Amino acid sequence: MSDEDQRRIGAATLAIPAKPAESPHQRLPGVVLTLISCLVGGAVGYFAVHSLQGHGLLVAVSIVVGFLVVFWLQVVLHEAGHALAGIAVGLRPIALGVGPIRLQRGADRWHFRWTRAIQGIGGFAILLPPNGEQSVRQSAIYLFGGPLMNLAIAAIAAPFAFNASGSTAAIGIAVFGSGVFLGLVNLVPFVSGGWSTDGRQLLKLWHNSDETKAIMQLNRMAGLAMLGVRPRDWPMARELDLDLTTLPAHLGDAFARCQLAQALDRKDYANTAAHDAAARLATAFWTNPDGVRQFSAQLIACWAHEALGELDLATAWLQQCQGGLVDMTAQCATLRAAIALDRGDAATARTEWNVADHLRRHTFDAASRAMLDEELELLRHRLNASDTSGRQ
Numbered sequence: 001m002s003d004e005d006q007r008r009i010g011a012a013t014l015a016i017p018a019k020p021a022e023s024p025h026q027r028l029p030g031v032v033l034t035l036i037s038c039l040v041g042g043a044v045g046y047f048a049v050h051s052l053q054g055h056g057l058l059v060a061v062s063i064v065v066g067f068l069v070v071f072w073l074q075v076v077l078h079e080a081g082h083a084l085a086g087i088a089v090g091l092r093p094i095a096l097g098v099g100p101i102r103l104q105r106g107a108d109r110w111h112f113r114w115t116r117a118i119q120g121i122g123g124f125a126i127l128l129p130p131n132g133e134q135s136v137r138q139s140a141i142y143l144f145g146g147p148l149m150n151l152a153i154a155a156i157a158a159p160f161a162f163n164a165s166g167s168t169a170a171i172g173i174a175v176f177g178s179g180v181f182l183g184l185v186n187l188v189p190f191v192s193g194g195w196s197t198d199g200r201q202l203l204k205l206w207h208n209s210d211e212t213k214a215i216m217q218l219n220r221m222a223g224l225a226m227l228g229v230r231p232r233d234w235p236m237a238r239e240l241d242l243d244l245t246t247l248p249a250h251l252g253d254a255f256a257r258c259q260l261a262q263a264l265d266r267k268d269y270a271n272t273a274a275h276d277a278a279a280r281l282a283t284a285f286w287t288n289p290d291g292v293r294q295f296s297a298q299l300i301a302c303w304a305h306e307a308l309g310e311l312d313l314a315t316a317w318l319q320q321c322q323g324g325l326v327d328m329t330a331q332c333a334t335l336r337a338a339i340a341l342d343r344g345d346a347a348t349a350r351t352e353w354n355v356a357d358h359l360r361r362h363t364f365d366a367a368s369r370a371m372l373d374e375e376l377e378l379l380r381h382r383l384n385a386s387d388t389s390g391r392q
Helices: 003-012 030-051 057-088 136-163 166-187 198-207 210-226 249-266 272-283 293-306 311-318 329-342 346-362 366-391
Strands: 092-098 101-105 110-114 123-128
Touching: 057 092, 057 123, 057 136, 057 166, 123 210, 136 166, 136 198, 136 210, 166 198, 198 210, 210 249, 210 366, 249 272, 249 293, 272 293, 293 311, 293 329, 311 329, 329 346, 329 366, 346 366
Parallel strands: none
Antiparallel strands: 092 101, 092 123, 101 110
Protein backbone atom coordinates (compact mmCIF):
# COMPACT_ATOMS: atom_id res chain seq x y z
CA MET A 1 0.00 0.00 0.00
CA SER A 2 1.40 3.39 -0.97
CA ASP A 3 1.93 6.24 1.48
CA GLU A 4 -0.85 8.15 -0.29
CA ASP A 5 -3.30 5.28 0.22
CA GLN A 6 -2.33 5.03 3.89
CA ARG A 7 -2.84 8.76 4.29
CA ARG A 8 -6.30 8.59 2.74
CA ILE A 9 -7.30 5.68 4.95
CA GLY A 10 -6.03 7.55 7.99
CA ALA A 11 -7.97 10.66 7.02
CA ALA A 12 -11.15 8.63 6.60
CA THR A 13 -10.92 7.48 10.23
CA LEU A 14 -10.85 11.13 11.34
CA ALA A 15 -13.97 12.28 9.51
CA ILE A 16 -16.37 14.37 11.58
CA PRO A 17 -19.30 12.10 12.49
CA ALA A 18 -22.89 13.19 11.94
CA LYS A 19 -24.38 14.91 14.96
CA PRO A 20 -27.00 12.67 16.61
CA ALA A 21 -30.58 13.91 16.75
CA GLU A 22 -30.78 13.33 20.49
CA SER A 23 -28.15 13.57 23.19
CA PRO A 24 -26.98 10.14 24.29
CA HIS A 25 -26.07 11.35 27.76
CA GLN A 26 -27.82 10.09 30.86
CA ARG A 27 -30.20 12.60 32.36
CA LEU A 28 -31.37 13.14 35.92
CA PRO A 29 -34.00 10.47 36.64
CA GLY A 30 -37.39 12.10 36.21
CA VAL A 31 -38.77 10.84 39.52
CA VAL A 32 -35.89 12.40 41.48
CA LEU A 33 -36.16 15.75 39.70
CA THR A 34 -39.95 15.72 40.12
CA LEU A 35 -39.67 14.95 43.84
CA ILE A 36 -37.17 17.74 44.52
CA SER A 37 -39.12 20.21 42.39
CA CYS A 38 -42.39 19.37 44.16
CA LEU A 39 -40.88 19.68 47.62
CA VAL A 40 -39.12 22.97 46.96
CA GLY A 41 -41.87 24.36 44.73
CA GLY A 42 -44.59 23.41 47.21
CA ALA A 43 -42.79 25.09 50.11
CA VAL A 44 -42.06 28.21 48.08
CA GLY A 45 -45.64 28.36 46.81
CA TYR A 46 -47.13 27.99 50.28
CA PHE A 47 -45.05 30.76 51.80
CA ALA A 48 -45.54 32.94 48.75
CA VAL A 49 -49.33 32.74 49.06
CA HIS A 50 -49.19 33.20 52.81
CA SER A 51 -46.86 36.20 52.76
CA LEU A 52 -48.16 38.02 49.70
CA GLN A 53 -51.92 37.92 50.22
CA GLY A 54 -53.57 41.16 49.17
CA HIS A 55 -50.85 42.20 46.73
CA GLY A 56 -51.66 42.87 43.09
CA LEU A 57 -50.62 41.38 39.79
CA LEU A 58 -47.62 43.68 39.45
CA VAL A 59 -46.10 42.31 42.62
CA ALA A 60 -46.72 38.75 41.43
CA VAL A 61 -44.98 39.45 38.12
CA SER A 62 -42.12 41.09 39.98
CA ILE A 63 -41.74 37.94 42.07
CA VAL A 64 -41.45 35.74 38.98
CA VAL A 65 -38.88 38.04 37.36
CA GLY A 66 -37.04 38.36 40.64
CA PHE A 67 -36.91 34.60 41.05
CA LEU A 68 -35.28 34.20 37.62
CA VAL A 69 -32.67 36.83 38.48
CA VAL A 70 -32.02 35.32 41.89
CA PHE A 71 -31.72 31.84 40.38
CA TRP A 72 -28.99 33.12 38.03
CA LEU A 73 -27.24 34.73 41.01
CA GLN A 74 -27.44 31.42 42.84
CA VAL A 75 -25.54 29.80 39.96
CA VAL A 76 -22.87 32.51 40.32
CA LEU A 77 -22.73 31.88 44.08
CA HIS A 78 -22.51 28.13 43.48
CA GLU A 79 -19.40 28.51 41.34
CA ALA A 80 -18.00 31.08 43.77
CA GLY A 81 -18.47 28.49 46.52
CA HIS A 82 -16.42 25.98 44.56
CA ALA A 83 -13.72 28.59 43.93
CA LEU A 84 -13.51 29.77 47.54
CA ALA A 85 -13.45 26.22 48.90
CA GLY A 86 -10.74 25.23 46.42
CA ILE A 87 -8.61 28.29 47.20
CA ALA A 88 -8.97 27.54 50.93
CA VAL A 89 -7.32 24.14 50.45
CA GLY A 90 -4.56 25.35 48.14
CA LEU A 91 -5.99 24.94 44.66
CA ARG A 92 -5.46 27.65 42.05
CA PRO A 93 -8.43 29.08 40.10
CA ILE A 94 -7.93 28.84 36.35
CA ALA A 95 -11.28 29.61 34.72
CA LEU A 96 -14.80 30.48 35.83
CA GLY A 97 -17.96 30.53 33.75
CA VAL A 98 -21.67 31.18 34.21
CA GLY A 99 -23.86 30.96 31.13
CA PRO A 100 -22.07 32.87 28.34
CA ILE A 101 -19.72 34.74 30.72
CA ARG A 102 -16.11 33.52 31.03
CA LEU A 103 -13.17 34.58 33.18
CA GLN A 104 -9.83 32.94 32.47
CA ARG A 105 -6.43 33.32 34.05
CA GLY A 106 -3.72 34.34 31.62
CA ALA A 107 0.03 34.78 31.83
CA ASP A 108 -0.28 38.24 33.35
CA ARG A 109 -3.89 38.80 34.44
CA TRP A 110 -7.45 37.55 34.24
CA HIS A 111 -9.24 37.88 30.89
CA PHE A 112 -12.95 38.27 30.21
CA ARG A 113 -14.82 36.91 27.21
CA TRP A 114 -18.43 36.43 26.16
CA THR A 115 -19.37 33.25 24.34
CA ARG A 116 -22.24 30.79 24.20
CA ALA A 117 -23.40 28.82 27.25
CA ILE A 118 -22.27 25.22 27.63
CA GLN A 119 -24.98 22.60 27.31
CA GLY A 120 -25.65 20.50 30.40
CA ILE A 121 -24.29 22.91 33.03
CA GLY A 122 -25.19 26.39 34.22
CA GLY A 123 -21.64 27.23 35.18
CA PHE A 124 -18.22 25.85 36.05
CA ALA A 125 -15.15 26.60 38.13
CA ILE A 126 -11.81 25.08 37.12
CA LEU A 127 -9.21 24.90 39.88
CA LEU A 128 -5.96 22.98 39.61
CA PRO A 129 -3.15 22.04 42.00
CA PRO A 130 -0.31 24.55 41.51
CA ASN A 131 2.31 21.89 42.35
CA GLY A 132 0.84 19.12 40.21
CA GLU A 133 -0.57 17.15 43.15
CA GLN A 134 -4.19 17.12 44.34
CA SER A 135 -5.46 15.04 47.27
CA VAL A 136 -8.86 13.43 47.77
CA ARG A 137 -9.44 15.83 50.67
CA GLN A 138 -8.83 18.87 48.48
CA SER A 139 -11.17 17.52 45.82
CA ALA A 140 -13.94 16.76 48.33
CA ILE A 141 -13.82 20.22 49.91
CA TYR A 142 -13.80 21.86 46.49
CA LEU A 143 -16.84 19.82 45.40
CA PHE A 144 -18.79 20.47 48.61
CA GLY A 145 -18.16 24.21 48.32
CA GLY A 146 -20.76 24.87 45.61
CA PRO A 147 -23.83 23.16 47.13
CA LEU A 148 -22.95 24.35 50.63
CA MET A 149 -22.82 27.95 49.41
CA ASN A 150 -26.36 27.63 47.98
CA LEU A 151 -27.70 25.99 51.14
CA ALA A 152 -25.97 28.56 53.38
CA ILE A 153 -27.54 31.43 51.43
CA ALA A 154 -30.90 29.66 51.66
CA ALA A 155 -30.51 29.37 55.44
CA ILE A 156 -29.79 33.09 55.71
CA ALA A 157 -32.88 33.89 53.63
CA ALA A 158 -35.17 31.49 55.52
CA PRO A 159 -36.24 33.95 58.30
CA PHE A 160 -37.25 36.52 55.68
CA ALA A 161 -39.10 33.93 53.61
CA PHE A 162 -41.01 32.47 56.56
CA ASN A 163 -41.63 35.46 58.82
CA ALA A 164 -41.66 38.60 56.67
CA SER A 165 -44.36 39.87 54.35
CA GLY A 166 -44.68 41.87 51.15
CA SER A 167 -41.64 42.49 48.98
CA THR A 168 -39.22 41.41 51.72
CA ALA A 169 -40.91 38.01 51.84
CA ALA A 170 -40.87 37.82 48.03
CA ILE A 171 -37.11 38.29 47.92
CA GLY A 172 -36.61 35.90 50.80
CA ILE A 173 -38.76 33.23 49.14
CA ALA A 174 -36.88 33.55 45.84
CA VAL A 175 -33.47 33.30 47.52
CA PHE A 176 -34.55 30.45 49.79
CA GLY A 177 -36.25 28.41 47.07
CA SER A 178 -33.51 28.75 44.47
CA GLY A 179 -30.78 28.05 47.01
CA VAL A 180 -32.41 24.88 48.34
CA PHE A 181 -33.19 23.65 44.82
CA LEU A 182 -29.67 24.15 43.44
CA GLY A 183 -28.02 22.85 46.60
CA LEU A 184 -30.04 19.64 46.70
CA VAL A 185 -30.03 18.92 42.97
CA ASN A 186 -26.24 19.25 42.79
CA LEU A 187 -25.84 16.77 45.64
CA VAL A 188 -27.87 14.12 43.82
CA PRO A 189 -25.52 11.73 41.95
CA PHE A 190 -26.39 11.80 38.25
CA VAL A 191 -25.04 12.83 34.85
CA SER A 192 -26.47 15.65 32.73
CA GLY A 193 -25.13 16.51 29.28
CA GLY A 194 -22.12 14.31 29.98
CA TRP A 195 -21.32 16.28 33.16
CA SER A 196 -21.33 14.60 36.58
CA THR A 197 -22.96 16.48 39.43
CA ASP A 198 -21.02 17.33 42.57
CA GLY A 199 -22.88 14.52 44.32
CA ARG A 200 -21.77 11.90 41.81
CA GLN A 201 -18.16 13.04 41.98
CA LEU A 202 -18.27 13.00 45.79
CA LEU A 203 -19.68 9.47 45.72
CA LYS A 204 -16.82 8.33 43.50
CA LEU A 205 -14.32 9.96 45.86
CA TRP A 206 -15.90 8.18 48.81
CA HIS A 207 -15.51 4.80 47.09
CA ASN A 208 -11.91 5.64 46.04
CA SER A 209 -12.74 4.14 42.67
CA ASP A 210 -10.50 3.72 39.64
CA GLU A 211 -12.47 6.60 38.19
CA THR A 212 -11.23 8.80 41.03
CA LYS A 213 -7.62 7.66 40.52
CA ALA A 214 -7.88 8.47 36.83
CA ILE A 215 -9.27 11.95 37.52
CA MET A 216 -6.46 12.58 39.99
CA GLN A 217 -3.90 11.63 37.33
CA LEU A 218 -5.53 13.94 34.80
CA ASN A 219 -5.50 16.76 37.36
CA ARG A 220 -1.85 16.00 38.02
CA MET A 221 -0.95 16.40 34.35
CA ALA A 222 -2.95 19.65 34.15
CA GLY A 223 -1.13 20.94 37.23
CA LEU A 224 2.22 20.00 35.73
CA ALA A 225 1.29 21.92 32.57
CA MET A 226 0.78 25.00 34.73
CA LEU A 227 4.34 24.55 35.97
CA GLY A 228 5.59 24.44 32.38
CA VAL A 229 5.93 20.67 31.97
CA ARG A 230 5.09 19.98 28.33
CA PRO A 231 2.97 17.01 27.18
CA ARG A 232 6.06 15.18 25.88
CA ASP A 233 7.22 14.89 29.51
CA TRP A 234 3.90 14.04 31.17
CA PRO A 235 3.60 10.85 33.25
CA MET A 236 0.95 8.91 31.39
CA ALA A 237 -1.69 6.39 32.45
CA ARG A 238 0.74 3.45 32.32
CA GLU A 239 2.04 4.59 35.72
CA LEU A 240 -1.38 3.94 37.24
CA ASP A 241 -2.43 0.56 38.58
CA LEU A 242 -5.76 0.56 36.72
CA ASP A 243 -7.27 -0.66 33.50
CA LEU A 244 -8.37 2.26 31.34
CA THR A 245 -10.76 0.00 29.45
CA THR A 246 -12.90 -0.31 32.58
CA LEU A 247 -13.30 3.45 32.99
CA PRO A 248 -16.26 5.49 31.72
CA ALA A 249 -15.83 6.40 28.07
CA HIS A 250 -15.32 10.12 28.74
CA LEU A 251 -12.29 9.38 30.95
CA GLY A 252 -10.82 7.06 28.34
CA ASP A 253 -11.27 9.90 25.87
CA ALA A 254 -9.48 12.27 28.26
CA PHE A 255 -6.44 9.99 28.32
CA ALA A 256 -6.66 9.71 24.54
CA ARG A 257 -6.39 13.51 24.36
CA CYS A 258 -3.30 13.37 26.57
CA GLN A 259 -1.76 10.67 24.39
CA LEU A 260 -2.43 12.65 21.23
CA ALA A 261 -1.06 15.86 22.77
CA GLN A 262 2.09 13.99 23.77
CA ALA A 263 2.65 12.63 20.25
CA LEU A 264 2.07 16.07 18.72
CA ASP A 265 4.55 17.69 21.11
CA ARG A 266 7.12 15.03 20.28
CA LYS A 267 6.30 15.36 16.57
CA ASP A 268 5.90 11.59 16.56
CA TYR A 269 3.63 11.52 13.53
CA ALA A 270 4.25 7.83 12.77
CA ASN A 271 2.83 6.82 16.15
CA THR A 272 -0.02 4.44 15.33
CA ALA A 273 -1.29 4.49 18.91
CA ALA A 274 -1.61 8.28 18.70
CA HIS A 275 -3.53 7.98 15.44
CA ASP A 276 -5.80 5.41 17.07
CA ALA A 277 -6.37 7.92 19.88
CA ALA A 278 -7.28 10.59 17.32
CA ALA A 279 -9.66 8.17 15.59
CA ARG A 280 -11.26 7.32 18.93
CA LEU A 281 -11.81 11.00 19.71
CA ALA A 282 -13.30 11.58 16.26
CA THR A 283 -15.71 8.67 16.57
CA ALA A 284 -16.79 9.64 20.09
CA PHE A 285 -16.86 13.38 19.39
CA TRP A 286 -20.58 14.02 19.95
CA THR A 287 -20.74 11.74 23.00
CA ASN A 288 -18.25 13.93 24.86
CA PRO A 289 -19.63 16.79 26.98
CA ASP A 290 -20.02 20.19 25.39
CA GLY A 291 -17.15 22.36 26.57
CA VAL A 292 -14.73 19.42 26.52
CA ARG A 293 -15.20 18.09 23.01
CA GLN A 294 -13.70 21.36 21.70
CA PHE A 295 -10.34 20.17 23.10
CA SER A 296 -10.72 17.00 21.02
CA ALA A 297 -11.52 19.02 17.90
CA GLN A 298 -8.40 21.17 18.28
CA LEU A 299 -6.12 18.16 18.79
CA ILE A 300 -7.63 16.22 15.87
CA ALA A 301 -7.24 19.30 13.66
CA CYS A 302 -3.54 19.49 14.58
CA TRP A 303 -3.06 15.78 13.89
CA ALA A 304 -4.88 15.97 10.56
CA HIS A 305 -2.63 18.85 9.50
CA GLU A 306 0.72 17.82 10.90
CA ALA A 307 0.60 14.02 10.65
CA LEU A 308 -1.57 13.59 7.55
CA GLY A 309 -1.23 16.90 5.70
CA GLU A 310 -5.04 17.01 5.29
CA LEU A 311 -5.72 20.74 5.10
CA ASP A 312 -9.47 20.54 4.44
CA LEU A 313 -10.00 18.01 7.24
CA ALA A 314 -8.00 20.14 9.67
CA THR A 315 -10.01 23.23 8.71
CA ALA A 316 -13.28 21.35 9.23
CA TRP A 317 -12.25 20.27 12.73
CA LEU A 318 -11.17 23.81 13.60
CA GLN A 319 -14.77 24.91 13.03
CA GLN A 320 -15.78 22.69 15.96
CA CYS A 321 -13.43 24.38 18.45
CA GLN A 322 -15.58 27.34 19.48
CA GLY A 323 -17.27 27.59 22.89
CA GLY A 324 -15.02 25.38 25.01
CA LEU A 325 -14.35 25.67 28.73
CA VAL A 326 -11.20 27.69 28.09
CA ASP A 327 -10.19 30.07 25.33
CA MET A 328 -8.22 28.28 22.60
CA THR A 329 -8.33 31.15 20.11
CA ALA A 330 -4.55 31.54 20.03
CA GLN A 331 -3.96 27.84 19.35
CA CYS A 332 -6.60 27.75 16.62
CA ALA A 333 -5.30 30.93 14.99
CA THR A 334 -1.79 29.44 14.95
CA LEU A 335 -3.04 26.35 13.14
CA ARG A 336 -5.08 28.43 10.68
CA ALA A 337 -1.93 30.44 9.92
CA ALA A 338 -0.01 27.24 9.18
CA ILE A 339 -2.80 25.94 6.95
CA ALA A 340 -2.97 29.24 5.07
CA LEU A 341 0.79 29.15 4.47
CA ASP A 342 0.52 25.60 3.17
CA ARG A 343 -2.13 26.85 0.74
CA GLY A 344 0.15 29.69 -0.37
CA ASP A 345 -2.01 32.41 1.22
CA ALA A 346 0.60 34.46 3.06
CA ALA A 347 -1.74 37.41 3.70
CA THR A 348 -4.24 35.29 5.64
CA ALA A 349 -1.39 33.51 7.40
CA ARG A 350 0.01 36.86 8.56
CA THR A 351 -3.40 37.99 9.85
CA GLU A 352 -3.89 34.75 11.81
CA TRP A 353 -0.33 34.92 13.12
CA ASN A 354 -0.99 38.40 14.50
CA VAL A 355 -4.18 37.17 16.20
CA ALA A 356 -2.33 34.27 17.81
CA ASP A 357 0.59 36.46 18.89
CA HIS A 358 -1.81 38.99 20.45
CA LEU A 359 -3.83 36.36 22.36
CA ARG A 360 -1.07 33.96 23.36
CA ARG A 361 -0.90 35.45 26.88
CA HIS A 362 -4.53 34.48 27.45
CA THR A 363 -3.38 30.87 27.72
CA PHE A 364 -3.40 29.87 31.39
CA ASP A 365 -0.65 27.22 31.52
CA ALA A 366 3.04 27.78 30.93
CA ALA A 367 3.43 24.59 28.88
CA SER A 368 0.90 25.66 26.26
CA ARG A 369 2.45 29.13 26.06
CA ALA A 370 5.88 27.59 25.46
CA MET A 371 4.47 25.40 22.68
CA LEU A 372 2.66 28.39 21.17
CA ASP A 373 5.81 30.49 21.23
CA GLU A 374 7.71 27.70 19.49
CA GLU A 375 5.09 27.33 16.75
CA LEU A 376 4.75 31.09 16.27
CA GLU A 377 8.53 31.44 15.89
CA LEU A 378 8.59 28.72 13.23
CA LEU A 379 5.70 30.38 11.41
CA ARG A 380 7.42 33.77 11.63
CA HIS A 381 10.47 32.34 9.85
CA ARG A 382 8.23 30.77 7.19
CA LEU A 383 6.38 34.07 6.70
CA ASN A 384 9.63 36.00 6.41
CA ALA A 385 10.92 33.47 3.91
CA SER A 386 7.67 33.81 1.96
CA ASP A 387 7.95 37.59 1.95
CA THR A 388 11.57 37.41 0.77
CA SER A 389 10.66 34.96 -1.98
CA GLY A 390 7.80 37.18 -3.10
CA ARG A 391 10.06 40.20 -3.48
CA GLN A 392 12.56 38.36 -5.66
